[in-house]
Amino acid sequence: xxxxxxxxxxxxxxxxxxxxxxxxxxxxxxxxxxxxxxxxxxxxxxxxxxxxxxxxxxxxxxxxxxxxxxxxxxxxxxxxxxxxxxxx
Numbered sequence: 167x168x169x170x171x172x173x174x175x176x177x178x179x180x181x182x183x184x185x186x187x188x189x190x191x192x193x194x195x196x197x198x199x200x201x202x203x204x205x206x207x208x209x210x211x212x213x214x215x216x217x218x219x220x221x222x223x224x225x226x227x228x229x230x231x232x233x234x235x236x237x238x239x240x241x242x243x244x245x246x247x248x249x250x251x252x253x254x
Contacts, residue, residue, distance in 0.1 A: 170223040176230050179223065180237035183215040188242055195242060204242060212238065 170176050188195055191208055198204030205212065216234060223230045 167222050171226065173227050173229060173233065176219075176223045176227050177233050177237070180219055180234045181241055183219055183234075184237045184241040187211045187215055199243070205238075208242075 170179055187208060191211065194207055195204065198207040201207075219234050220230070223233075227233075
């Protein structure tokens with residue numbers, strides 16, 4: 167893979183990686199939200215995605231870590247906002 171050198175491409179890569187986790191995990195996302203242990207439940211998958219992301223996104227992108235964290239919340243949490251949970 168060619169090294170990511172723009173914030174827009176870094177944002178897209180983060181969202182794709184997290185979307186893949188959500189698709190692969192299936193009901194584990196819903197269960198994790200309901201039991202309020204989503205990030206612990208998917209810790210291994212998230213860690214692998216984070217390593218891949220950081221290895222492929224250039225350090226010159228100042229907000230690269232924030233872009234990954236935002237994708238986690240936006241795709242995994244907000245993307246499943248219809249799940250009934252005590253969190254909201």
